[in-house]
Amino acid sequence: xxxxxxxxxxxxxxxxxxxxxxxxxxxxxxxxxxxxxxxxxxxxxxxxxxxxxxxxxxxxxxxxxxxxxxxxxxxxxxxxxxxxxxxxxxxxxxxxxxxxxxxxxxxxxxxxxxxxxxxxxxxxxxxxxxxxxxxxxxxxxxxxxxxxxxxxxxxxxxx
Amino acid sequence: xxxxxxxxxxxxxxxxxxxxxxxxxxxxxxxxxxxxxxxxxxxxxxxxxxxxxxxxxxxxxxxxxxxxxxxxxxxxxxxxxxxxxxxxxxxxxxxxxxxxxxxxxxxxxxxxxxxxxxxxxxxxxxxxxxxxxxxxxxxxxxxxxxxxxxxxxxxxxxxxxxxxxxxxxxxxxxxxxxxxxxxxxxxxxxxxxxxxxxxxxxxxxxxxxxxxxxxxxxxxxxxxxxxxxxxxxxxxxxxxxxxxxxxxxxxxxxxxxxxxxxxxxxxxxxxxxxxxxxxxxxxxxxxxxxxxxxxxxxxxxxxxxxxxxxxxxxxxxxxxxxxxxxxxxxxxxxxxxx
Numbered sequence: 317x318x319x320x321x322x323x324x325x326x327x328x329x330x331x332x333x334x335x336x337x338x339x340x341x342x343x344x345x346x347x348x349x350x351x352x353x354x355x356x357x358x359x360x361x362x363x364x365x366x367x368x369x370x371x372x373x374x375x376x377x378x379x380x381x382x383x384x385x386x387x388x389x390x391x392x393x394x395x396x397x398x399x400x401x402x403x404x405x406x407x408x409x410x411x412x413x414x415x416x417x418x419x420x421x422x423x424x425x426x427x428x429x430x431x432x433x434x435x436x437x438x439x440x441x442x443x444x445x446x447x448x449x450x451x452x453x454x455x456x457x458x459x460x461x462x463x464x465x466x467x468x469x470x471x472x473x474x475x
Numbered sequence: 476x477x478x479x480x481x482x483x484x485x486x487x488x489x490x491x492x493x494x495x496x497x498x499x500x501x502x503x504x505x506x507x508x509x510x511x512x513x514x515x516x517x518x519x520x521x522x523x524x525x526x527x528x529x530x531x532x533x534x535x536x537x538x539x540x541x542x543x544x545x546x547x548x549x550x551x552x553x554x555x556x557x558x559x560x561x562x563x564x565x566x567x568x569x570x571x572x573x574x575x576x577x578x579x580x581x582x583x584x585x586x587x588x589x590x591x592x593x594x595x596x597x598x599x600x601x602x603x604x605x606x607x608x609x610x611x612x613x614x615x616x617x618x619x620x621x622x623x624x625x626x627x628x629x630x631x632x633x634x635x636x637x638x639x640x641x642x643x644x645x646x647x648x649x650x651x652x653x654x655x656x657x658x659x660x661x662x663x664x665x666x667x668x669x670x671x672x673x674x675x676x677x678x679x680x681x682x683x684x685x686x687x688x689x690x691x692x693x694x695x696x697x698x699x700x701x702x703x704x705x706x707x708x709x710x711x712x713x714x715x716x717x718x719x720x721x722x723x724x725x726x727x728x729x730x731x732x733x734x735x736x737x738x739x740x741x742x743x744x745x746x747x748x749x750x751x752x753x754x755x756x757x758x759x760x761x762x763x764x765x766x767x768x769x770x771x772x773x774x775x776x777x778x779x780x781x782x783x784x785x786x787x788x789x790x791x792x793x794x795x796x797x798x799x800x801x802x803x804x805x806x807x808x809x810x811x812x813x
Contacts, residue, residue: 325668326668328667329666329667329668330668332667332668332681333667333668333669335716335719335720336669336677336680336712336716339677339712339715339716339719340634340674340677340712341632341633341634341711341712341749342633343632343633344633348630397626397628398626400626402626402628403625403626403627403628403629404628405628406627406628406629406630407628407630407631407746409630410630411630413628414628414629414630419628422626422627422628423627425626426623426624426625426626426627426628427624427627429624429625429626430619430624430625430626430627431624433523433524433525433526447623447624447627
């Protein structure tokens with residue numbers, strides 16, 4: 317798509333884009349991946365500790381410990397976001413702190429804080445899922461598609 | 476007087492008799508804290524929203540500029556201002572507080588020099604005796620409008636820039652002591668098809684080059700005529716790209732005489748990525764730092780080229796490119812400045 321768009325540009329603009337591309341500071345991809353791997357892994361490790369704790373101390377099973385674990389992680393994220401720490405973790409870790417459920421929590425909470433000045437209903441309520449909305453929409457949609465495929469395979473596929 | 480196609484020469488040489496600059500906590504830790512008349516240690520400035528804080532920044536800069544001069548606020552005939560927030564409301568409210576006839580502008584980060592050029596033009600044509608010209612930006616208010624919520628943990632690329640929290644205001648007068656505004660070149664919108672809003676330096680560089688080239692050509696001077704040519708907020712990438720482009724066009728300009736306000740305000744160890752941006756970037760660096768150098772006679776003649784990216788979050792999402800503009804104003808040290 318990017319190439320197609322470029323072809324529609326006048327030649328001077330195409331030449332300029334070639335010219336400036338060499339000067340652009342590239343994202344340190346490998347470094348970012350390593351950082352994301354370790355920070356993301358560390359968040360999962362904390363999640364695992366919390367989950368084990370719920371199973372060990374509170375009579376949860378491996379199947380049911382998921383929900384309170386997610387809630388606890390999001391609760392911690394709420395504090396980290398509110399105290400202005402999570403955005404610094406995000407800048408450092410990139411996908412490492414965006415992909416886990418804490419990243420989802422951060423996107424909801426940060427939007428809620430940001431739009432507080434516009435009121436509780438239209439401000440907080442209307443904008444809270446501004447960033448998380450796409451995750452919910454496409455999360456639910458892909459779950460539906462997968463469920464459909466699974467149903468077709470088990471019902472008619474004879475699996 | 477119009478010279479060439481888009482350059483004004485101000486024969487009456489309007490004078491910047493005083494300036495007012497205000498900054499936030501991040502700017503206080505920067506490279507040029509002495510350039511600010513007021514520094515706040517709180518991003519909120521005791522207001523209930525960042526937009527209101529920006530309004531306060533603008534109001535304070537105007538008040539300081541008037542206070543630093545020998546005139547009363549009632550003598551100011553016009554206020555020319557603009558900013559980055561929707562419908563330039565912080566400027567509108569500041570104009571309400573000032574209670575002065577008002578021109579509202581939008582040229583994104585080029586607003587500072589657009590307003591100075593217009594102020595000088597009006598005074599040169601005997602349209603006024605005193606005009607306040609200035610602009611403000613607020614980091615969090617701009618982030619909210621153009622990017623993500625302040626506390627959102629998204630990772631920014633190294634090409635991103637940091638919006639200045641601050642305001643800069645100049646009081647331009649027909650007579651007085653101070654640096655003189657001698658000419659201005661109005662920019663064209665230049666669009667080289669750059670679509671990445673996290674790389675605005677590269678998007679704006681061609682606009683800066685176009686205006687600088689036009690200015691030098693129409694004024695019929697060499698780049699060495701100016702002690703410094705100062706761009707608004709090109710940042711590291713935009714500055715390198717534009718310097719290369721200027722040198723390719725055989726314009727006699729070197730790294731030493733080509734400065735960028737975006738690289739002036741912050742220290743290198745501050746996490747500002749490619750440099751500062753925002754309407755206040757060129758305003759605070761020019762009015763607070765470079766004008767002081769003119770007053771102290773460290774410099775005699777500068778050309779300030781404020782660059783602006785004229786996109787909106789909507790136009791970016793609809794896959795439009797980023798149209799850019801640059802306005803240039805030349806300022807010279809006053810002959811009898813103290």
